[in-house]
Amino acid sequence: MPPKPVTLSGVHFMNGDEAVAEGAIAAGCTFFAAYPITPQSEIAERMARRLPQIGGMFIQMEDELAAMAAVVGAAWGGVKAMTATSGPGFSLMMENLGLAIMTETPCVLANVQRGAPSTGLPTLVGQGDMMQARWGSHGHYEIIALAPASPQEAFDLTVKAFALSERFRVPVLVMTDEVVGHMYERVEIPEEVPIAPRRKPQVPPEEFLPYKPDEDLVPPMACAGEGYRIHVTGLTHDERGYPAMDAEAHDRLVRRLVEKILRYREEYTFWEEVGLEDAEVAIVSYGISARVAHGAMELARKKGLKVGLLRLITCWPFPDEIVRKVAEKVAGLVVVEINLGQIAREVERVACGRAPVVGVYHAGGRIHTPEEVLSGIEEVLKDAG
Amino acid sequence: MPGKPKEKAAPEFVPARHPMEKYLRTERLPHIWCAGCGLGTALSCFLFALDELGWDLDSVAVVSGIGCAGRVAGYVRLDSYHTTHGRALPFATGLKLAKPDLHVVVFSGDGDLFAIGGNHFIHAARRNIDMTVICVNNFNYGMTGGQLGPTTPLEARCTTAPYGNFEPPFNLVYLAASAGATYVARWTTLHARRLQHAMVEALSRKGFTFVEVISPCPTNYGRRNRLGEGLDEMRYYAEHAVIRHGADPKEADIVPGKDFLIGKFVDMEKLTYLEMYRAKVAQLKGKR
Ligand code: SF4
Secondary structure (H helix, E strand, O other), rough: OOOOOOOOEEEEEHHHHHHHHHHHHHHHEEEEEEOOOOOOHHHHOOOOHHHHHHEEEEEEEEEOHHHHHHHHHHHHOOOEEEEOOOOHHHHHHHHHHHHHHHHHOOOOEEEEEOOOOOOEEEEEOOOOHHHHHHOOOOOOOOEEEEOOHHHHHHHHHHHHHHHHHHHHOOOOEEEHHHHHOOOOOEEEEEOOOOOOOOOOOOOOOHHHHOOOOOOOOOOOOOOOOOOOOOOEEOEOOOOOEEOOHHHHHHHHHHHHHHHHHOHHHHOOOOOEEEEEOOOOOOEEEEEHHHHHHHHHHHHHHHHOOOEEEEOOOEEEEOHHHHHHHHHHOOOOOOEEOOOOOOOOHHHHHOOOOOEEEEEEOOOOOOOOOHHHHHHHHHHHHOOOO | OOOOOOOOOOOOOOOOOOOOHEEOOHOOOOOOOOOOOOOOHHHHHHHHHHHHOOOHHEEEEEOOOOHHHHHHHHHHEEEEEOOOOHHHHHHHHHHHHHOOOOOEEEEEEEHHHHHHHHHHHHHHHHHHHOOOEEEEEOEOOOOOOOEEEEOOOOOOOEEEOOOOOOOOOOOOOHHHHOOOOEEEEEEEEHHHHHHHHHHHHHHOOOEEEEEEEOOOOHHHHHHHHOOHHHHHHHHHHHEEEOOOOOOHHHHHHOOOOOOEEEEEEEEEEOOOHHHHHHHHHHHHHHHH
C-alpha cells in the first residue's frame, strides 16, 4: 500500500491550480507526471514540491505523450496517478488517454484551458477544448469530465475525479481554465478526505479473468506484482485480456466500456440551479463563464427579467435529463461559453426545439462581461416572442 | 539465395513442448510470427535468462510497444503490458517509479523504440531509470509490411524506400551509450547463448541497460533485399558479425556486406533515477 499522504486541512488562500494539486494529494494521489505548459505550471510546481514531502513521486517527462503514458503505467503499478496540462499538451495526451480508456485504467487529467487552436493564447483563458474532452481520442467511448468554477471547486472536483476514476476504472478529466487556475480564493480543506479504494480481484490468480466485469460492468483490477500475471493490451481483447480480433468481440467490449459509464449517470452528474423556479430564460454555462453568467442573471433580475442559471459541473457525459427538464419549462435558453458553441450544440440537441437557444460566445482571451450575457438574454426573449 | 532449390529436411525431433513453457501463455500459441523470424529466438533467450536468474516471477513485468516485437508482451506469462506505439518506455517509467521493487523489462522493436519512441529512449537513458530494454532490430517495420525504419541501412529496399534508402540509419549501440545507458550489448539471434548471457547481465545490473538483438525478418526486409530465408541470414551473421568486447560504440555501424561489431560495449555503475530521488528526499528530511 502506498503511504497515506499528509494532507493540508483547514482554510487556505490559494489559486485554482494549487487547489487541483492539493485536491489530488488529499485524494491519495502519489504519482504525478507532467510536462511544463502555461497555465498549468502551478499544478506541476506544487506537486514537485509536495510529493517528495509525502513519499510520493513527481516526474517531469520529456513531453505530454510521455506524461500520460507514465500516468497509465503508474496506475498499473498500483498507485493513484495524475497529470495536468493545457491545450497543446491535451492534444498530445489523447493517444494514451485512449489507452487508459481501452485498458480501463483509473487516472486523472486536469486541463487548464487557454485560448486555442494551436499555440493560441498561452496565458489567456479559453474553453475551447470541451469537445476535445469528449471526442479527442480516436474511437467511440465515454469519459467523465468535470468543470470547476472556483478554486474551492477545483479542489473538491479533483477529489471527486479520483473517486470516480476508481469507481468506473476510467480516466476522469478536470476541465478547468486559465482564470479559475490563476484566481486566488478561500479554499477549505476538510480534516479527512476518504481515499477511494481500488477494486481488487476476489478470486485466486488461476481463476481470475482480468476483463470479466462485475455485475456493474466494471472489472476488478490486478496491478503489477500482485501475483496475477495478467496481460493488458490496447488491442481489442476478451475477458482474459487477450487480443480478440473480430467484430463481435470489439462490439461487445466497446459497448461495455460505454455502458459502464452511462448506466450510472446519477453517481457523477453534478449541477447547480440558481433562480430557475420562476425563470422564463435559463442561462446554461459552466466553469468560469458560469460565474459571469451568475452576475448577468442578477443584472437581469434587477431589470425585472425572470432569469435563472443552470451551471453544469459535470459536462461529460452530457446531463441530458437535467438540461431537458429546464428546457421544458423556460421560454428560451442562453448558453455562455468561451468558444464558438461547443456545449451549446449539446444544449440544442437536448432542447430539441422545446425552447430557442441563443449562444453568447467568445473565442477566448477574456471572460465575458455580464452585459454581453444580458444582451443574449434580451435576444432570446425576443426569439421566444 | 533466389532461384536455388531450397533444402528443407524435416527436423528429426520436434519437441512437443517448449522447454520454457512455464513462462509462456501457451493458450495463446501458435504465435503470429513468421517462419524464420528472429523474434522467437530473442524471446527464448529472454526466457532462458529469466530462468537462469531464478527471480520471483511476480516481480517481473514486461512492457512492449507496437509491432511484431511488441507482441512479446502477449506471450509471456508475466504481468505484461502491450501499450501504444513508441510509448513502452514512458509507460514502463511510470510503472517502475510507482512500484520500485518490480523488475521492468521493455521488449520492443527498432521502429517502436527509436523512431516514434526515440525521444523517450534518450530521456529514459539520460535519467537512468532502472530497467532493461531489449530491442529486436530487423531494420524495417515488419508488422505493417516492410517500411523504412530508423535503422534501415543506406540503399536497402523497403516498401516506402522503393528506390533504395537514402536516409542514414542510427547506430543503436552508439545512441544508447551516448544517451547514458549503463550497459550496452549487441548480439544476433545466431549467438543465442551469448545473447542469453547478455540478457542475464543486463537484467541483473541496476540502471538503464540495453541489449540490441540483430534479427532476421525474412518476410519483409529479407525478401525485399534478397537476403534469403532466416537461415541464410544466420549464415550472414556467422560470416560478418565480429565479436569485440569493449569496442568504441562509434564503430558499431552496420553496413550491408561489411563486417559489423557485436559484443558488450558498455558496462558501468551509475546512480539510478530512484537512487538520486531518494537521496534528494533524504536531504530534504535532514534539513527539516
Ligand atoms: S514480418 Fe518480419 S519481424 Fe514480423 S514476424 Fe514476420 S519475419 Fe518477424
